[in-house]
Amino acid sequence: MARKAELLQGTLDMLVLRVLSHSELHGWGITQRLEQISTSALRVDEGSLYPSLYRMEGKGWILGEWRISEKNRRAKFYRLTKSGRKQLESEVENWNRMTEIIAQVMRSV
Amino acid sequence: MTSLRLLVRRLRFLFHRRSEEQEMAEELRLHLEMRAEEAIGEGVLPEEARLAAERRFGNKGLIEERCRDQLVFSELEHLRQDVRYAVRTLCRNLPKPTAFHSRIFDNALPNRAPRGGGPPEACRCVPCPRV
Numbered sequence: 001m002a003r004k005a006e007l008l009q010g011t012l013d014m015l016v017l018r019v020l021s022h023s024e025l026h027g028w029g030i031t032q033r034l035e036q037i038s039t040s041a042l043r044v045d046e047g048s049l050y051p052s053l054y055r056m057e058g059k060g061w062i063l064g065e066w067r068i069s070e071k072n073r074r075a076k077f078y079r080l081t082k083s084g085r086k087q088l089e090s091e092v093e094n095w096n097r098m099t100e101i102i103a104q105v106m107r108s109v
Numbered sequence: 110m111t112s113l114r115l116l117v118r119r120l121r122f123l124f125h126r127r128s129e130e131q132e133m134a135e136e137l138r139l140h141l142e143m144r145a146e147e148a149i150g151e152g153v154l155p156e157e158a159r160l161a162a163e164r165r166f167g168n169k170g171l172i173e174e175r176c177r178d179q180l181v182f183s184e185l186e187h188l189r190q191d192v193r194y195a196v197r198t199l200c201r202n203l204p205k206p207t208a209f210h211s212r213i214f215d216n217a218l219p220n221r222a223p224r225g226g227g228p229p230e231a232c233r234c235v236p237c238p239r240v
Binding site: 045050055057 | 114115118119132133135136137139140143144165166167168171172175176178179180
């Protein structure tokens with residue numbers, strides 16, 4: 001198991017969009033996938049996840065639909081929209097630029 | 110385009126508020142159930158699993174409010190809350206009927222029963238039949 005890390009502020013949206021770019025998931029599924037991919041290093045603040053999902057749904061980046069899950073339960077599944085893909089690309093580009101700048105500063109100081 | 114989508118989403122929430130809020134509550138409830146089931150699968154007792162899931166999830170009411178905040182028209186929501194508060198305050202502070210009000214009613218309604226008991230004024234001229 002990797003060392004635990006706090007989710008950086010402002011990165012939750014990007015991570016959720018990234019997860020949804022591969023498959024349609026409900027809120028619980030998103031939490032599980034993030035924990036799985038990060039080998040449990042990332043612990044998602046569930047209190048922040050749902051407001052984030054509702055915000056992104058309001059902005060049209062994701063679309064929520066009620067369906068029956070694999071466990072025969074009614075759940076709201078989210079999928080990425082076209083504008084969501086564009087937003088994800090923009091956020092990834094911003095993230096890469098930011099990490100590069102920070103690394104540069106840390107190297108030089 | 111994003112603004113239009115957001116407007117449509119907010120309008121849907123405005124006009125179907127009850128069903129939207131029920132769905133929101135159902136979504137959060139499902140998450141808690143799945144979290145608890147995961148813990149039960151690891152051998153935790155059901156009641157403990159449920160409490161641990163709730164603790165980890167946080168204040169459900171607050172989370173629902175934060176979700177709602179994403180979808181309401183904030184100005185309308187503030188207006189709605191202000192109107193509700195005003196009506197509640199008004200109802201709480203309505204003046205209670207006093208002796209003055211009773212006297213007004215007594216004078217306005219001559220057929221009311223007199224204070225000493227007995228039939229109302231309008232019935233007094235007709236004697237009650239003896240049986």
